[in-house]
Amino acid sequence: MKRLLRNFAFTAGLLLTLVLVFVALAAPLLAPHDPNVQDTSRRLEAPSKAHPLGLDDLGRDVLSRIFFGARVSLRVGFSVVLLASIIGVTLGSIAGYFGGFADLIVMRICDILLSFPGILLAIALVAVLGPSLNNVILALVVTAWVGYARLVRGQVLKVREMEYVTAAKAMGARSPRVIILHVLPNIINPVIVMATLGLGGVILAEAALSFLGLGVQPPTPSWGSMLTAGRRYLGLANHLAIFPGAAIMLAVMGLNFLGDGLIDALDPKYRKLMR
Amino acid sequence: MIPITLGILTLIFSLIHLIPGDPAVQIAGEGARPEDVANIRKSLGLDQPLWKQYVSYITSLARGDLGRSFRTNESVAKEIGARYPATMQLAFGSMLVALMVAFPLGIISAIYRNSWIDNVARFFALIGVSMPSFWFGPLLIIAFAINRQWFPVSGREEGLKSLVLPSITMGLALAAILTRMIRVSLADELGQLYVTTAIAKGVSRAKAIFRHALKNALIPVITILALQFGSLLTGAIITEQIFSWPGLGRLLIQSITTRDYPQVQASILVIALTYIMVNFISDLLYGIVDPRIKLQ
Numbered sequence: 001m002k003r004l005l006r007n008f009a010f011t012a013g014l015l016l017t018l019v020l021v022f023v024a025l026a027a028p029l030l031a032p033h034d035p036n037v038q039d040t041s042r043r044l045e046a047p048s049k050a051h052p053l054g055l056d057d058l059g060r061d062v063l064s065r066i067f068f069g070a071r072v073s074l075r076v077g078f079s080v081v082l083l084a085s086i087i088g089v090t091l092g093s094i095a096g097y098f099g100g101f102a103d104l105i106v107m108r109i110c111d112i113l114l115s116f117p118g119i120l121l122a123i124a125l126v127a128v129l130g131p132s133l134n135n136v137i138l139a140l141v142v143t144a145w146v147g148y149a150r151l152v153r154g155q156v157l158k159v160r161e162m163e164y165v166t167a168a169k170a171m172g173a174r175s176p177r178v179i180i181l182h183v184l185p186n187i188i189n190p191v192i193v194m195a196t197l198g199l200g201g202v203i204l205a206e207a208a209l210s211f212l213g214l215g216v217q218p219p220t221p222s223w224g225s226m227l228t229a230g231r232r233y234l235g236l237a238n239h240l241a242i243f244p245g246a247a248i249m250l251a252v253m254g255l256n257f258l259g260d261g262l263i264d265a266l267d268p269k270y271r272k273l274m275r
Numbered sequence: 276m277i278p279i280t281l282g283i284l285t286l287i288f289s290l291i292h293l294i295p296g297d298p299a300v301q302i303a304g305e306g307a308r309p310e311d312v313a314n315i316r317k318s319l320g321l322d323q324p325l326w327k328q329y330v331s332y333i334t335s336l337a338r339g340d341l342g343r344s345f346r347t348n349e350s351v352a353k354e355i356g357a358r359y360p361a362t363m364q365l366a367f368g369s370m371l372v373a374l375m376v377a378f379p380l381g382i383i384s385a386i387y388r389n390s391w392i393d394n395v396a397r398f399f400a401l402i403g404v405s406m407p408s409f410w411f412g413p414l415l416i417i418a419f420a421i422n423r424q425w426f427p428v429s430g431r432e433e434g435l436k437s438l439v440l441p442s443i444t445m446g447l448a449l450a451a452i453l454t455r456m457i458r459v460s461l462a463d464e465l466g467q468l469y470v471t472t473a474i475a476k477g478v479s480r481a482k483a484i485f486r487h488a489l490k491n492a493l494i495p496v497i498t499i500l501a502l503q504f505g506s507l508l509t510g511a512i513i514t515e516q517i518f519s520w521p522g523l524g525r526l527l528i529q530s531i532t533t534r535d536y537p538q539v540q541a542s543i544l545v546i547a548l549t550y551i552m553v554n555f556i557s558d559l560l561y562g563i564v565d566p567r568i569k570l571q
Contacts (some may be wrong), residue, residue: 245414
């Protein structure tokens with residue numbers, strides 16, 4: 001841990017991420033105003049003492065909406081990364097451990113999904129399923145699990161030839177036991193790194209979908225949809241576009257720093273695996 | 276490439292069947308007349324068995340028939356044909372911006388590793404990768420279209436002038452990736468013995484860098500460039516939305532909003548196929564640039 005904290009990228013990333021998580025968890029306590037209370041007589045008001053980041057097109061406090069928006073971003077981020085890694089690790093280890101037909105099927109599905117631009121697939125899925133928080137999570141999981149599956153398959157292929165796996169098998173352990181107790185603990189580090197690096201990407205993708213009007217629906221505050229509203233008032237109320245965008249960038253930068261630092265600290269060879 | 280293309284076609288074909296409930300009812304809208312729903316069902320072929328729908332989808336595609344728009348009742352291919360050049364123009368514009376920034380910056384930071392200019396380039400690369408285009412675009416509009424009226428806020432009417440801000444918006448991330456790639460790749464080559472040999476034999480340092488090392492350093496850069504061209508096509512979906520650029524991406528989002536599913540399916544198909552084609556060409560190009568790969 002000491003070695004990790006000496007790494008500048010990791011420490012900066014950790015601090016930014018901790019702030020993000022704290023803001024998301026404590027949003028109701030930190031937010032100076034109710035994020036959904038409208039005051040149309042004061043719409044587009046510039047930043048002031050009472051409203052440090054100004055008011056939006058419906059007269060709602062921008063700072064409070066950014067605080068609550070962090071909840072949406074993190075909820076989508078964590079849900080997608082968790083679900084995608086569970087699916088990817090399961091399918092990847094089955095493909096890698098058993099090989100043969102299972103491997104062929106999983107890898108061909110991966111090839112097709114990888115040859116399709118991720119965000120386009122997510123847009124297509126949300127377009128047919130309808131825009132909502134859960135559908136955004138589903139669409140992003142469908143595109144994200146592939147990376148984990150490929151990573152895990154490659155790792156399992158190496159680990160399954162190790163002597164301790166042969167020993168476990170020789171002692172009569174069944175395949176699920178071998179995979180869960182002997183294979184997975186030895187391949188989990190790169191998965192953690194990929195999940196950390198992936199979190200930033202997922203938050204960015206959610207913001208992009210919301211920006212296109214395909215994400216979280218009003219009045220729930222989301223950074224991406226706040227930017228869409230901001231774009232309409234460029235020149236009139238620039239604060240509407242500047243602050244939510246800055247929040248997205250800081251969050252993504254923090255998570256990227258954290259992931260990068262984690263790679264350098266754990267094992268630089270992971271960088272190759274993440275490609 | 277053929278199995279992947281078939282896979283993509285199947286994926287796009289199945290999209291319409293993923294619509295929750297009866298797709299025809301969903302498309303016609305709640306409270307639509309039964310005959311309208313029946314018409315939609317018939318025009319989409321949803322009244323046929325699934326395998327027949329699939330075969331007719333593939334055969335129509337082979338004939339170049341992408342279907343008819345619900346909104347305009349025109350061939351969707353026509354609308355796509357009208358929008359395609361705008362997206363390509365934007366993609367090439369962004370690539371030009373990226374190359375113009377990344378080459379000098381990457382080369383200089385590889386030559387002067389760990390100097391202040393290298394640090395500036397690395398910081399730029401970091402910002403470029405983390406900055407979402409849907410934030411960078413509006414910032415450029417505020418700075419260069421509203422505060423200083425050098426470029427138009429949106430649209431494509433003013434020719435090259437209209438292209439500048441969207442290209443910079445989309446090119447930034449690519450420039451950042453390329454800068455990093457060129458730096459690492461060239462720095463690697465500069466440490467190779469053949470560069471030292473060339474210099475020892477009297478070749479000037481500049482010539483050793485540009486004629487010998489850079490040529491070899493370009494191999495991975497070309498691959499990244501071609502792969503990233505594909506991502507420019509998807510990046511265009513967002514950038515076109517920011518700048519109201521009349522391309523394929525904007526058409527896709529407009530069709531989603533108006534639930535014009537044939538148009539949605541066709542737009543996704545064309546973007547995905549272009550993406551696959553670009554990747555395929557990049558594989559071929561890779562063999563030409565580095566003949567060792569062909570030998571393998």
